[in-house]
Amino acid sequence: MSAPHVSFREFAKLANCDEKQVRRAVTAGKLTPDGDNKLDPALVDSGWRRTIRSSKAVADTPQVSAKSVRTERVVSEDDTPTEAAAKIVIAMGAEHDLKEALRIKENFNALLKQLEYGQKAGSLIELAIARTVLFDAARAARDSWMNWPMRVGPKIAADLGLEADRVTQVLIEHVHSQIADLGEPDAHFEDRQG
Template sequence: MSAPVNLVSAREFARLDGCNDKLVRNAIKAGKLPVSGDGKIDAALAGTGWRRQNRRTADGADKGADSSKMSAPSTASADPGAAVVQIDDFISKVLAGQFLSMTDAERVKENGAAAKNLLVAMKEAGDVIDIEVAETVLFNQARQFRDAWMNWPARVGPLIAAELGVPPDPVLEALNKHVQQQLNDLGDPDAAFEDD
């Protein structure tokens, strides 16, 4: 049994692929991009490099800067921080007018579109969540823990007093004091998701 096909409009396909919908419509007209009977496109084709096979270079067309002058940022580095530095360097060079060759630029664009589509798919699958949602969940969980600790002396204080054969009020007072001090020492919950 094959997986269900997710058909989308040309405009939605262009958004998923990170390109202009005119480019998509031209590829459909030229028969270079398959469509269903109602003119819809399989969303799985977004980010697959369908544009590369449809590209033709006109004689004398600007092919971009010499690729030996500048290379595309590599994301294969084991250190994610290094990739951020390389991307920042890449952006500064482009802003300074040092452009990539058409092949390298297409590779960067396709990798960016693929990464964007992957993040969308991971979010839809529940593999990633927004930081705001995570912070809310962690804050609520910390509040529940705090409330449980604040109620703990009232639950166990009389039991401890009975085991020791002492009045419950001094035990409750001592437990409340130490639990409150512990909660104050822990401070407010702070989920630091950002890099320093």
């Protein structure tokens, strides 16, 4: 003789689930209530919670498979687990063992902290700022040299007893030639680091 049938709520307690889940299973046809709208408690372990795969859902879903990748075998059967792990790590591109990698990481972090300290202390400046300052200084020097023949040309001509316009013109040609030879300032800070 089977146990008396139970309500949806009691069935959910026996199945350790929510009553809503039981009602959904009844609606989906996984559980069939009797005429009094009650369920047989023997159905608790009947597998009604398992999902049923629909062939339609599978047919509509595009199949995605992983590409097969052929890799060279780097581990031999005679290797210990430690040796095998080391070979795999090296094959993946790691060049150092753990101790060496930690040492490199700590040294790198220390250098970063040193740079941050130098920047906050004002002993380091950014490269863009240094280039701007050097460019402005070079432009000021160039402008000063471009104006120099106009200022001193007449004085030199008076001292030598020559024509002022001619001396100024000769000085302008030579100064312009020298400035053109110098070209743009190109500071290479990388070469001077010590």
